[in-house]
Amino acid sequence: MAVQPGGGAPDPLWSYTSKADFGSSNLAVAGGRVYVVSDRLTAVDAATGAVAWNGEYIDGLLAAAGGGLVFVGSPNSLTGYDQATGKSAWRPRYSGPSSPSYSLVQALCADDELAYGITWGQNGLNGQATKLVAWSIESGVESWSQELRPGQQRYGVQHGLRDGRIYHNDGQFTIIARSTKDGQQLWSTPTGADFAITPVTDGDRLYCLAGKDGLQALSTATGSRQLLIRQKGGADGSFGQVTAVNGVVYGFPGDQSVCAWSAKTGEQLWECPLPFRPSDVNQPVLVQNTLFVVGTGIDGVTAVDAGSGAIRWRFRTDPLSSPSEEWALTTDGRRLFAGLGTTLFALPAS
Structure with a gap:
């Protein structure tokens, strides 16, 4: 170009x-390389632009890096590729007689211990269910999962990961804080907005929309509002x-x-x-x-x-x-x- x-x-x-x-979300950076998801997963040297390796052809959905792996979602699973070689090195493991039936798995993010994703699959008589799932990078076993409320779009889960917590929105545009250790909900705060932006934290505060009032800062400890940033002149309007x-x-x-x-x-x-x-x-x-x-x-x-x-x-x-x-x-x-x-x-x- x-x-x-x-x-x-x-x-x-x-x-x-x-x-x-x-x-727009198919890039990840780790270990001095940029990982690009197109028709295949490719590792590019961050300093020189030289191709370190070209992986296998994939039908990929978003990328996340952590624990020495690059995770790529697909229509029916999540795969972890070795950052050094590009070889497929990780898949979720299931203890039941058969693996869950997914129509979509989206990679969200990863740390050194867990890979996080959104699964879209069947939930018995209730039809399709959307879940936030955390898998152990060491074993591949599901560590915890939480079903998201009805109304959540497949690609609409905005999220942030920091200091042992994952923050995400749900189908009703409520911001939820969970422990990454066990998925326990620590707090939830309705935003009053009709769309979501990526929740951002600087450690003590988390920034998200406040309806049409502007941008609010929530306490990462309690979810209570600490600050409201409004449009210039105090006018209503979304950020x-x-x-x-x-x-x-x-x-x-x-x-x-x-x-x-x-x-x-x-x-x-x-x-x-x-x-x-x-x-x-x-x-x-x-x-x-x-x-x-x-x-x-x-x-x-x-x-x-x-x-x-x-x-x-x-x-x-x-x-x-x-x-x-x-x-x-x-x-x-x-x-x-x-x-x-x-x-x-x-x-x-x-």
Whole structure:
């Protein structure tokens, strides 16, 4: 995919092109590699862009990395591939006479002990059931599972994982905190919203929507509201995706801009107007002192100074070769990895 000149953007550090499209969530980073899910699982060296290995052909649904494996969901199971070799090395194990019948398994995330996914399958006379499941990476045995409430869409489970807890929304747009050890529900808080963003935590607080009032910060200990961030001037309106790092919340207040707010007081620190509406799917990504924001297709990737809110540069691909799709974003803390269509670019942090 050709790069459009102009915009002040530096040249990509490298680019990799797959044979098939990969979606906006089909990237994972671990062990100095970027794992790309398209028609097969591929490991790309994060520093050089060289292909470390090409795995088997897969019908893959999202990727997550942990415990030395890359987990990829599929229409009927979850598979863990060895990060070093790409070989299939893990599958769920079941103690019953037969394995469950799933029509879809979606990889969510993983830590060093558990792999988490969403299963969509049959539940007797009740028809199809959606469950949040945690499997042991060591044994493959299901550690715990929890059924999600009716109304939850297959791909609509927004989630976050930190400090021994997994946070997720359910079918009624309630935020739930669970212990990763046993799946026990620690608290639940209705958001009052009619859609969900990815719940983000900075440790003590979790950020999610507050109906049409704005963005709220909940205590990660109790689920009680600690802070409300409203639209400029106190107007009603829904927020888009956010991220929270080092005492600052960065996010989209529902228009063509990205803003920064104090995580302590909710005070707006800066606002950066954008020439496009930010993506509803991708969170802003902070890499060192640069905040990266994307729209769709030819909107490209915009680098914003995280301290001042000033635009540093815009990276865009040629309009004639750019699909009108969501970008895929992830980072290893040193570089931004941005994918569109069949091409993955590595971009510098400044």
